[in-house]
Amino acid sequence: MDTTIQTTKEQTEEKLPIKVILVEQDNKAVVDFLKRFGEKIHVKVMDSPENCLEYLKSTYPPDAIIISKNSGGLKFLETIRQQAWTRTLPVVITSDNITQGLIKEIHDKGGDDVYPKDFSSGDLITRLNYFIKRRHYKAMQQTKASIMDVKIPFWKRFIDVTTTGLALLLLSPLLLIVAILIKLDSKGPVIYLSKRVGAGYKIFSIYKFRTMRTDADQMIKNMGSLNMYTKASDTPKQAMGLCDTCTSIGTCQQQLYLDGEIVCEKMYLSEKKDKVAFMKFQNDPRITKLGKFLRNTSIDELPQLFNIFLGDMSLVGNRPLPLYEAEKLTTDEYIERFAGPGGLTGLWQVTKRGKGKKDMTEEERIQLDIEYARNFSFKYDMKIFFMTFPALFQSENV
Structure with missing residues (x-):
């Protein structure tokens, strides 16, 4: 296997814990693995390839998957390389008997490494850290070459124009009623314009039904302690x-x-580093009475259909960010999330953690955006789109 990138002991220790899924049917092999590596990595044990695939469809991706050849590892490897959301996940195969023929077969199927079942040879921790570093390096090389020139595929633009055009026509009575209700509920404009950063770091004005008081921007300065991500x-x-x-x-x-x-100066730099990129509040006092209903039903986002129709964003993609959030994600570690199309709904909104739930951390949200930017496709978009409907009703007032 490829060993062109070496990882020092200090780098290995710095990147722990590593998140690994172990697919193994032999209980003794599982116990031996946990005894050897349990304190060094976070391990989730699955008893079958099928359960592992189902788990991967609805959760934050691990750093690597380790699967026994006897547990169907080769067939699992073929399947996982055909799926958009798992195509780049590192996969390690274990076997009782390692031959040159087996190594070649695993390599041809897209496997990353081969180990004896008892891990009696080779440094697994060093190799896992190498896989993480390699994956990030390849992604950044591709991203830096195209981050400012994100091209929307024809199939995606065609879907956006036809669906939003029809939706705007059918929803025009609802849009008119909501506009009237907003006017009756509170003073201020019906539509709220907000500068957002989308694909390729393009800045545009996003349209939303106004759900906040007109002095919301001034109130946010005194609400830092209420931020759920702080x-x-x-x-x-x-x-x-x-x-x-x-x-x-x-x-x-x-x-x-x-x-x-x-x-x-030291404290200023420390506090600047600790500031979070995303802002979200529970029981936000800036939201109007009607605004709470519009947000919980996602009706407030319907005017964004005009943004999609005009080409500012897409139906499915990474949510365009406000300027103050986007400027904090310009480092190599995070800029890749802007390499994917901007969208009304996206991967992090439809995962089982749900839109805005408490166990969705800022880091997880960013990493799911990056995952979409790397792997978006027609099939992937359709999967996210049809998963959006159950997620429309949020479970808490955020």
């Missing part, structure tokens, strides 16, 4: 605006002039 890291020392070193001395040793005030 890290609970504020301490008395942070409140003082001093880092640990400066606190022990009692005065700032590394001053920074910012907006006419003197702040501790």
